[in-house]
Each structure stands twice: as structure tokens, then as C-alpha cells.
Amino acid sequence: MGTALVFDEEMTRYKLLWFDPACVIETPERLTVSHEALVRTGLAARCVPTPVREASDDDILLVHSKEYLEAVKKTPYMTLDDLKEFTLNYGDVYFHPNIYHCAKLAVGAALQLVDAVMTGKVRNGMALVRPPGHHSMRSAASGFCVFNNVAIAAKYAQQKYAVQRVLIVDWDIHHGQGVQYAFEDDPSVLYFSWHRYEHQEFWPKLRDSDYDCVGKDKGAGFTINVPWNKIGMQNSDYLAVFCHVLLPVAYEFCPDLVLVCAGFDSAIGDPEGEMCATPDIFAHLTHLLMNLAGGKLCAVLEGGYNLTSLSQSVCLTVQSLLGDPPPRPTDLQGPCQSALESIQCVRSAHRKYWSCLQHAVQRPPSDVSTKLEAHGEARVSKADLVWPQPARHLPPALCTAAVIPEDLLCPLGCFRIPREQRDVAVSTWSSLAALVGRLQRNEIRNGLALVSDVSMAMAHVFGHTPKQRVLAVCVGDTEALPGLPEDGKTLTVHFSKEALDKPRCKYYIPVCLKKGLMQAACSLLLPLSYQYDPDLVLLTRVPGSHMDQSEWQQLVGLLQGLAGGHVLVLIQEGEKALVGPTASSLSGSPASSPGPLSAPGAEDIEALERLKYRLTTDWKLLQTSGEC
Numbered sequence: 304m305g306t307a308l309v310f311d312e313e314m315t316r317y318k319l320l321w322f323d324p325a326c327v328i329e330t331p332e333r334l335t336v337s338h339e340a341l342v343r344t345g346l347a348a349r350c351v352p353t354p355v356r357e358a359s360d361d362d363i364l365l366v367h368s369k370e371y372l373e374a375v376k377k378t379p380y381m382t383l384d385d386l387k388e389f390t391l392n393y394g395d396v397y398f399h400p401n402i403y404h405c406a407k408l409a410v411g412a413a414l415q416l417v418d419a420v421m422t423g424k425v426r427n428g429m430a431l432v433r434p435p436g437h438h439s440m441r442s443a444a445s446g447f448c449v450f451n452n453v454a455i456a457a458k459y460a461q462q463k464y465a466v467q468r469v470l471i472v473d474w475d476i477h478h479g480q481g482v483q484y485a486f487e488d489d490p491s492v493l494y495f496s497w498h499r500y501e502h503q504e505f506w507p508k509l510r511d512s513d514y515d516c517v518g519k520d521k522g523a524g525f526t527i528n529v530p531w532n533k534i535g536m537q538n539s540d541y542l543a544v545f546c547h548v549l550l551p552v553a554y555e556f557c558p559d560l561v562l563v564c565a566g567f568d569s570a571i572g573d574p575e576g577e578m579c580a581t582p583d584i585f586a587h588l589t590h591l592l593m594n595l596a597g598g599k600l601c602a603v604l605e606g607g608y609n610l611t612s613l614s615q616s617v618c619l620t621v622q623s624l625l626g627d628p629p630p631r632p633t634d635l636q637g638p639c640q641s642a643l644e645s646i647q648c649v650r651s652a653h654r655k656y657w658s659c660l661q662h663a664v665q666r667p668p669s670d671v672s673t674k675l676e677a678h679g680e681a682r683v684s685k686a687d688l689v690w691p692q693p694a695r696h697l698p699p700a701l702c703t704a705a706v707i708p709e710d711l712l713c714p715l716g717c718f719r720i721p722r723e724q725r726d727v728a729v730s731t732w733s734s735l736a737a738l739v740g741r742l743q744r745n746e747i748r749n750g751l752a753l754v755s756d757v758s759m760a761m762a763h764v765f766g767h768t769p770k771q772r773v774l775a776v777c778v779g780d781t782e783a784l785p786g787l788p789e790d791g792k793t794l795t796v797h798f799s800k801e802a803l804d805k806p807r808c809k810y811y812i813p814v815c816l817k818k819g820l821m822q823a824a825c826s827l828l829l830p831l832s833y834q835y836d837p838d839l840v841l842l843t844r845v846p847g848s849h850m851d852q853s854e855w856q857q858l859v860g861l862l863q864g865l866a867g868g869h870v871l872v873l874i875q876e877g878e879k880a881l882v883g884p885t886a887s888s889l890s891g892s893p894a895s896s897p898g899p900l901s902a903p904g905a906e907d908i909e910a911l912e913r914l915k916y917r918l919t920t921d922w923k924l925l926q927t928s929g930e931c
């Protein structure tokens with residue numbers, strides 16, 4: 304389906320012309336190094352090159368006032384002194400004779416990306432732009448931003464393509480107040496932002512950026528702010544917010560299009576963010592969003608001021624967009640106390656708006672979150688600012704292998720493991736063994752087998768993976784799971800609609816739910832899986848499941864973020880109809896959307912919260928509240 308890359312060198316042709324310490328970090332090199340890194344790694348060549356265009360006045364007026372546009376239009380003709388004076392009207396931004404031209408291209412780049420995605424030319428894409436956009440407001444420039452690229456893109460998509468619901472994920476380390484203000488009373492655009500806040504001490508120092516600002520009027524609940532009150536946040540903190548806040552709400556919202564304010568000042572080494580999440584995390588964040596909205600995702604560059612971590616993060620984002628498996632996650636110890644406080648506050652503030660959060664722990668609004676300190680130092684030491692160079696990764700040439708009967712057509716994008724023996728039963732086992740071997744040698748990425756007895760097939764796979772950590776995810780009402788090794792070499796999560804055994808040990812987790820499966824996948828399965836960090840994911844499906852085809856496809860998609868993408872799916876014969884949809888997700892096609900009706904019921908969410916709570920002592924990534 305393809306990934307668009309929108310870029311034009313023209314956007315490097317403006318810079319700060321006078322002394323202003325607040326603006327020195329916003330340089331043309333930000334764009335050149337990012338683009339050069341994409342070229343050097345071969346990623347750019349794998350994308351669909353997509354030209355920029357100049358946004359029209361009408362495009363810009365979707366978000367900005369006529370007066371502001373007319374004022375900016377005059378800047379190309381101003382003298383240096385005029386430009387300096389004009390700049391003084393706004394905060395932390397600079398003007399240059401060529402910035403108006405570049406700002407029109409930056410908006411146009413975002414719109415070209417939306418066009419490419421919405422017309423089906425590509426599945427997703429990224430626009431590398433300057434100036435950034437998310438701080439600019441209806442009548443004001445701010446924080447290096449002139450026009451609000453992403454806010455305009457959202458309105459444009461709604462107007463031109465009748466897109467109903469747009470999800471905007473702002474992972475830049477600053478609060479995109481411009482985006483928030485553009486949609487604060489609009490329930491058709493869900494705006495999510497995390498940002499360095501430090502109890503309103505950090506720029507732009509707005510009361511509007513706190514967790515209790517949730518939107519206005521009809522838009523109440525459709526603004527989600529996650530303030531970071533400490534610096535030094537790590538991969539675990541970011542993942543925890545995705546698992547426990549963003550993803551459950553995103554699945555409930557059911558967007559038709561996902562836009563990302565892709566700022567990388569939230570990565571380690573950035574002088575603005577001072578956070579400690581590694582560039583690898585962006586491969587995961589991207590992957591986790593890639594199956595929403597039928598895969599329609601547009602990432603638009605915002606901030607990012609450490610040229611090394613910026614360019615690495617851009618590469619990892621594009622790598623995921625292209626469908627490469629994310630690298631194995633590193634150092635997931637669980638979120639810090641300060642992050643947990645923020646998570647708890649956000650979930651509590653939103654519990655009345657989202658079914659998936661209705662059983663979040665209630666926090667009295669007066670309980671201002673100042674008491675608890677993050678573990679360790681509040682300062683980030685120099686030693687913590689070193690991170691490993693992302694692995695040079697080569698995706699396996701072959702993607703999906705299938706062990707299926709000869710009378711079944713091999714699904715598109717798969718290749719069949721040939722049968723070596725005439726005896727059907729023996730042949731399936733030997734083919735399955737061959738498949739597991741090829742997965743272990745990284746000759747294939749993932750695989751799928753249709754088997755007569757899932758339980759025996761699982762035992763067979765365990766037999767061939769004695770040294771590996773296997774995450775077994777079982778879906779359906781199996782009575783007999785094989786005798787599971789309880790040595791920590793497998794973690795089993797079993798989804799069933801019937802009541803199951805009580806958890807026998809830390810490594811066997813039964814989940815009994817009627818509905819709300821996506822919520823369980825996001826806030827239970829993902830944290831467990833990430834923390835377990837398996838070498839192989841074994842996903843099994845037997846009849847008698849309540850998980851519909853789109854939920855199943857989402858699960859197949861999400862789990863490919865683990866184990867370097869090594870997922871083996873075992874389907875029991877009665878569920879033959881799932882072979883095609885499974886193969887499609889394994890070979891990288893976007894999963895279908897579960898639809899807004901899959902919202903969970905109160906009972907399910909309560910059961911889920913209870914289960915999570917019980918497991919938190921063993922699995923820190925499941926935590927959603929601080930120690931009170």
C-alpha cells in the first residue's frame with residue numbers, strides 16, 4: 304500500500320537572523336539531517352516521493368483569521384528591523400523574509416500527505432516540514448510555528464473527504480495549545496497531547512495544558528492532556544500512557560483518520576524536553592497507531608532539537624510506517640511515580656466521558672499532584688544521556704509463511720511451507736517444526752498454521768523452542784491447554800467468554816470478558832507483553848470465541864510490535880474463515896476497525912480493572928495509579 308514521504312529542500316531556506324537564545328535551536332539543519340538520515344538508511348528510497356505544494360489562502364483560513372494571514376503576508380517585504388518588531392507581537396518565534404513561503408509549503412506538505420492517504424495512493428506517510436505548526440493559533444504565531452499545519456490538515460480532511468472523526472496524537476514534548484484551541488469545542492476531533500509541564504513552570508506555562516482541561520461544551524472529553532511534572536521520563540512512561548489512556552480511548556473513539564504531531568523533542572538528548580525515552584520508542588508508538596482508522600496515518604514533523612536523536616527518531620518512525628517490525632523494546636521497568644500520578648489524574652478526569660475509563664480510580668479534583676516525587680534524581684545526569692545507536696536492521700526478505708492444507712488457496716502475500724510426507728498428520732507437524740525453525744533463524748518474519756488440534760500444536764511448538772521466551776495468547780474456549788511450562792519461559796494469556804481457572808501462577812493469566820476485548824488488549828495484554836519481552840509470540844484461536852474478525856485482526860497487528868515481529872498464529876480447523884484475514888494482517892495490511900459499537904460494558908471494565916490490580920505486584924507496566 305505504500306508510505307508517502309513529503310519533503311522539499313526549500314523549507315530549509317530560512318533561519319534566525321538575530322540574537323535570540325529562545326530560538327537558536329530551531330535551525331535548517333533539523334530538516335537536512337533528518338532527510339539525509341532517511342536517504343542514508345535506504346528508507347527514503349522505499350517511500351513514495353510526494354511533492355509539496357503551497358497552501359492556498361482558503362486552506363490557511365480553515366484555522367487562521369484573515370487579519371493574521373494578511374499580516375504574515377507582508378513579512379517577505381519587511382526590513383530586518385520590521386521583522387524584529389513584528390516578531391515581538393508573539394512568543395518564542397522568529398520571522399524571516401522566506402518564512403511565509405516555507406510556512407505555506409509546510410501546510411501544503413501536510414495537505415499533500417492527507418490527499419495521498421485519503422485517495423488511497425498510499426496507506427500512510429510522513430511530512431518533513433519547517434516551520435512546525437502545533438503552537439500557532441487563530442491569530443498568532445508561537446513557539447517557532449506560523450501556521451498550524453496539522454490543525455489545518457484535520458479540517459481539510461473533514462471538508463474535502465467527508466472524514467468524520469479525526470484523532471490527533473501530539474507526542475511532541477510541548478503542549479500544542481494551538482491545536483487544542485482549534486478543536487476544544489469540537490467532538491469530531493480528539494486531541495491527545497503529552498507535554499513537559501512541571502506544574503505549569505514549563506513553556507508555554509498555561510493552565511489550559513493540565514489534565515483537567517478536557518474540552519468545552521460538546522467537545523468535553525475530546526481533549527486529553529497528559530502533563531509530565533518531572534523531566535527524565537522513559538520508555539515505560541510513554542508506553543504506559545499509550546496503553547492506559549490513549550489506545551483504549553482511541554479504539555472507543557474509532558477515528559477515520561489519524562494525524563500525528565510528530566515532534567521528537569520528547570526523545571533523549573533533546574535540550575528542550577530533557578526526557579530519557581530512546582528513539583526506538585517512536586517505532587512502537589507509530590506501530591501502535593498504525594491499525595487505527597484502517598491504517599490511515601499522517602505524521603507531520605513538529606519539534607526535535609538534538610540532531611542525533613531527531614534523525615534517529617524520524618528514521619524509526621518511517622521504518623514502522625513502512626511495515627518493518629519495531630526493534631525489541633528496551634528498559635521497561637515500569638512507569639515512575641510522577642508518571643503514574645499523571646496517568647491516574649487523566650484517567651480520573653476523563654472517566655465520565657469514556658466507557659473504557661469509567662472504573663478508573665476516582666481522584667478528588669482538589670488533590671493537586673505535587674506531593675509525590677519521581678524516583679531518583681529530578682535532574683537528568685550526563686550519564687543518562689547516552690543511548691545505543693539504533694540497530695541497523697534488515698527486514699527478512701520473506702514475510703509470512705503458511706502451513707495450510709493443499710485444497711486451501713495460499714493467501715496473498717504468503718508462501719506455503721511445502722509438505723514433506725504423505726501422512727497428513729505427520730506432515731503438519733513436520734511443516735510446523737520447519738516453520739518454527741525458520742522463524743528462529745529469522746528467515747521469515749511470521750507464520751500461520753491451520754491445525755486440527757491447537758493444544759497439541761502448542762505443545763509441539765514449545766517442544767521446539769526450549770530456550771525461548773514464548774508469549775502464548777489463546778483466544779477461545781479451550782478446555783485443554785497443554786501442560787504449560789511454569790518456569791517463566793512462557794507467559795500465557797487466555798481470553799475466553801466462559802469463566803476460566805484461577806490464575807495458577809504469575810505466568811498464566813486467564814481473562815474472562817463478554818465484550819471490551821480491545822480495551823483488554825490495550826491495557827492488559829500490551830503492558831504484560833511489553834514487560835515480558837518475548838522471543839516469539841504464539842497466538843492461538845479455537846472455536847467458541849467472542850472476538851470478531853476485526854478485533855482479531857487488531858490483535859494480530861498489535862502483537863507484531865513484540866518479539867521483532869515474530870508472531871506464529873495457530874488456527875484450529877473450525878475457524879478456517881480466519882485464515883485469510885489473519886494472513887492479511889500478518890503480511891502487513893491494515894486491520895479493519897472494530898467500530899464504535901465494540902465499546903465495553905461496565906461489568907467487563909470492572910472485571911478488567913480488578914484483574915489488572917491483582918497483577919500489578921508482578922507486572923509494573925499494569926499500574927495506573929501512584930502510591931497514595
Ligand code: X5A
Nearest residue numbers: 395435446447506605606
Ligand atoms: C514546535 C516546538 C517549541 C517552542 C519552544 C519555545 N516548539 N521555548 O517544539
Ligand code: ZN
Nearest residue numbers: 475476477606
Ligand atoms: Zn516541541
